[in-house]
Amino acid sequence: MRHPEIVLVEDDQNDQELIRLSLSELDIKHKLIIFQNGEAALQYLTDEGKEKRMKPELILMDLKLPIINGLDLLKELRTHEVTRHLPIVIFSSSKEEKDIKQSYNLGANAYVRKPIEFNELNLTLKSIGTFWLKHNCSVSSSES
């Protein structure tokens, strides 16, 4: 069996690394697929040719992204048949009410503030994982 995926849409390479680090500390063994911009993520996620492919268990995305920003990507994903029901968690630095409201209006499943502190980042990702990932701890043995 293949590893279930988490798709991360994040343009900041440092944040990518920190999230990867945090997920590994949390022992989340999902395959982390990273996209730097909304367009690439959209292409990957809505590619119907890969229908047989396992759908990602979680999409974690930033709001401020190059080419297609987070809100537009969200809108697109919610209109596509393939991605309509995938869990999407917005993971952004912004505390602005406008960002939060718009995200929920466009169909985000959760808006989680990306914390500054690494300890807090760990806790945050842990709670996201507990809630949204089906194969939380069981996957590690099924591979290799």
Place this chain on the structure above:
Amino acid sequence: MHDNLQSFSVIPKCLLVDDLPENLTALKGLLKELKVDVHIAHSGTEALELLLQNEYALSLIDVQMPEMDGFELAEIMRSTEKTKYIPIIFVTAGDHDVKRVFKGYGTGAVDFLHKPLYPQVVLGKVRVFIDLYNQKKLLEETYRKANEELEIKVQERTHELMMANNEIESFSYSVSHDLRAPLRSMDGFSKALLTMYEDKLDDRGKDYLTRIRDSAKKMDELIDCMLMLSCLGRQELNRQTVNLSEIAMDIVKGLRNSEPQRNILVDIDECLMAEGDPALLFSLMENLLQNSWKYTSRTASPHIKVGVQVLDSTRYFYVKDNGAGFNMKYADKLFCAFQRLHSPTEFKGSGIGLATVQRIVARHGGKIWANAEVNKGATFYFSLT
């Protein structure tokens, strides 16, 4: 002034009405000396036609004319909106003309010239009216121009203001999104070094990394403060009647719960009613009371009082304490963001409490000031209108 006049004004028009061509020629010749455009009419009817087509600064009308005489013409002029105010100089042959009652005498300027005409007298009288006309035109023009300029200025300012608002909005958007990411890296990678390379770091190395992490956290708080302040200026006001006494009691209750060991006498006047945004007024009172609470922490028998005082028919609410106070010399720095009058080791604080208070008061159109003495306490007064 004269230059100005020349730059825009057209030459004033003057209408001469007489049935005798030689009189018209003589008068026209006389007026050559003045800067006027002379129009002539040989009868009252002809004059009325010209009056409808042109704007005259002055009319000289012969009283004795066949068909329509000068007074009849004048009466028609006075009863017509367009010609009502054109000054009239009647040219008369003798006193008996003047005795006739002229209706509409009161409406516009009227003067008389008696035959035989003396050039100096004619010129003098005409000049007075022409000057008056020119001055009136100049004033109108100046007024029109000033209005136009004002309108343009208002448009410019409105545009500038909108641009500035957009700028602030995109600035704070960028602050909330971009300015924090580097902090996450500072904290995250320092933490990674501390855990993954623990055995390679001595105590000093660990201390430095901890300092980096503390600084990142501090900067994150500063960003929060900045965004909060800039948001205060943009937020829409939701004015209603608010009971400041109840708000103050709620806040004090919270403060007492957070530090139950402190024994502070708090005295809040009842029914302090104010008009304002409930959320903002809560924040205002919270900041002032937190300050009083904080700065009485080293006072032997701390006392906080909340009340109202009327000065020059304006109501000023106040929060008074007998705490650390401050030197009035620095009073103007009190309300600046990130400006502190106490060291962080003495009393903790972010340095935006009073800046927040000041902005909230300003949003309500009120005033705030403080009275204080070192180690005797401080009183903050504010109005909300």
